Amino acid sequence: MYQMFPLLAISLVVYAVLALTGAAGALWYDSTILELTMVSGEVWIVSAGDIFLLVSMGLLFVELLRSTKTGSESIMNHALSVVVFIASLLLFIIVKGFGNSVFFLFMTMTFLDFMAGFIVTTVTARRDLAVGGGLSG
Template identity: 40%
Template sequence: MIAAIPLLILPFILYNLGMMGILGSGGVAVFEDTVMSMTMLSGAVWTMDVGDLLIVTALMLLFVEILKATRISSKALMDHLLSMVLFVVFLVEFLLVANAATHVFFILMTISFIDVIAGFSVSMRTAGRDVAIGL
């Protein structure tokens, strides 16, 4: 059952903890804190904020979720159902909570939507290969 829990719940929880001020400076301002900056060969300075790091983490977890969608088991349906529930929670929070109306949260919500669509698509494609029609 634990394997069916969508991994994208981690960025969702981290965003909400940051939004409540538990992770740092308080409110959504924590996502604008600089994690690192680097001077490029061109002379431009590239910076990574906490929000950017959260998005990169969510993208890595999306990759793992898509790999999970290729497995064929009874847990796959529960995994897709929970991913859909997580996307709906993302959407409701985005529409109803003022601090969730940020570009970081919107991108996290979009990643969750891609997880739902990709999960169903990959599972349907994989299941189609497993069906053998005997003559």
């Protein structure tokens, strides 16, 4: 069951809860979490949106590693990843609070997740057919 669940769905739910409930403020992703003064004298401002994207990239990395596996759980994971991408796309286009750069970058991650899964599965299947003698040429 765990292998089928797309991890980026967790990020989508977190974003949706924060955006739709307004629990963290109207523009929660712009709120400053940390300010660090660099050696150069510049101040690096880390926002909640930056943290959200960082965590989502970590989940995307795990998803990309999981996409290399084959089996029915992996295929179901790819199918559910398509659902997460479509839901993200619709939210981005239709729902207020989702049409911003932070969510756009997240939506791009969901696209990369399902495309990577599709490509890796296709390449793996072709390799398996070639090794098994089922594909000539």
